[in-house]
Amino acid sequence: MKSKSFLIVALLLAGTLAAVSALPVSVAFVDGTAHVQSGSTWKPLDFGDSFDSSQSVRLSPKAILELSVQGGSVIVISNAGTFVVDALLKPKAEASAIATVAAKLEKLARGSGTSETTSAGVRGASVDATSLMWAGAGVEAEAAYDEGRKAAEMGTFGLAWDYFMEAQGLYEDAADMSGAARAAWHASLAGLASGSGAKALSALRSASPDDAGALRGQYTLALATLNARYGGVAEARDLIKRALAAGWFDDPAMETDARNLLSGL
Numbered sequence: 001m002k003s004k005s006f007l008i009v010a011l012l013l014a015g016t017l018a019a020v021s022a023l024p025v026s027v028a029f030v031d032g033t034a035h036v037q038s039g040s041t042w043k044p045l046d047f048g049d050s051f052d053s054s055q056s057v058r059l060s061p062k063a064i065l066e067l068s069v070q071g072g073s074v075i076v077i078s079n080a081g082t083f084v085v086d087a088l089l090k091p092k093a094e095a096s097a098i099a100t101v102a103a104k105l106e107k108l109a110r111g112s113g114t115s116e117t118t119s120a121g122v123r124g125a126s127v128d129a130t131s132l133m134w135a136g137a138g139v140e141a142e143a144a145y146d147e148g149r150k151a152a153e154m155g156t157f158g159l160a161w162d163y164f165m166e167a168q169g170l171y172e173d174a175a176d177m178s179g180a181a182r183a184a185w186h187a188s189l190a191g192l193a194s195g196s197g198a199k200a201l202s203a204l205r206s207a208s209p210d211d212a213g214a215l216r217g218q219y220t221l222a223l224a225t226l227n228a229r230y231g232g233v234a235e236a237r238d239l240i241k242r243a244l245a246a247g248w249f250d251d252p253a254m255e256t257d258a259r260n261l262l263s264g265l
Contacts, residue, residue, distance in 0.1 A: 032063030066198035079231035097264030109192035
C-alpha cells in the first residue's frame with residue numbers, strides 16, 4: 001500500500017513539474033495551415049493564438065509558423081510534420097555555412113531602407129519606384145511598391161513588408177512575374193529587418209527566383225538559406241544545385257557562399 005501511495009504522489013509531482021516547466025507560447029506569424037493539439041483534437045492556429053510549450057503543433061506542406069515564447073525566444077518552423085514545442089526550444093548548433101550567409105542577409109536587410117548595398121556576395125538592388133515600369137505592371141502594384149520603399153526608408157519595416165507583399169500580389173494579378181519577384185525580394189529584406197525570419201521566408205516563397213532576372217542569384221541564396229535554417233534542407237539543396245547548374249550566381253563571392261552552403265547541408 002505504501003509503495004502504491006508513493007507511486008501516485010510521484011506521478012502527481014511529475015505532472016506538476018511538467019506544468020510548471022511549460023512556457024506560454026503565442027503565434028507571431030502563420031502562413032498556410034498549422035494546428036495545435038488540444039487533448040485528442042487539433043485546432044487551427046491563427047495570429048495571436050496562445051498555448052503552452054508542452055503541446056504539439058502540426059504543419060501542412062508549405063506552411064510557415066513563427067512562435068514567440070515567454071522569455072524572448074522565437075521559433076520558426078517551415079517544414080511539414082508534427083513537433084513538440086518544448087523539444088524545439090532545446091539549444092541546437094546551427095551549421096556554420098547557414099549561419100554565415102544568414103548573418104550577411106541580416107546585415108543587408110538592416111541597410112535595405114537607405115541605400116544599394118553589396119555585402120560579401122549577397123547584393124541588394126535598390127531601385128526607384130519610378131524605374132519599375134515593366135510592361136503589364138499595374139498602377140496599383142507600382143503604388144504599393146513605392147509605399148513599401150518609403151516605409152523601408154523610414155525604418156518602419158513591418159509596414160514596408162505589408163506594402164511589398166501587397167505589391168507582390170498585385171504584380172502577380174497583372175501577370176508581371178518579374179515585378180512580383182522583385183517585390184517579394186524587398187519584402188524579404190523588410191521581414192528580416194523587422195526581426196522576422198518567417199516573414200522573410202514567406203515573402204521569398206510567394207514568388208520564384210526564376211522570375212527575378214538580375215536578382216536571381218541573391219534571391220536563390222536567400223531562399224535556400226532560410227529554407228535550410230528553418231527545416232527545409234532538401235528544398236535548399238535542390239535549389240542551390242539547380243542555380244549552380246544554370247549559372248545564376250554572377251558574383252564569385254556569391255557563388256562561393258552558395259557552394260559552401262551546399263556542402264554544409
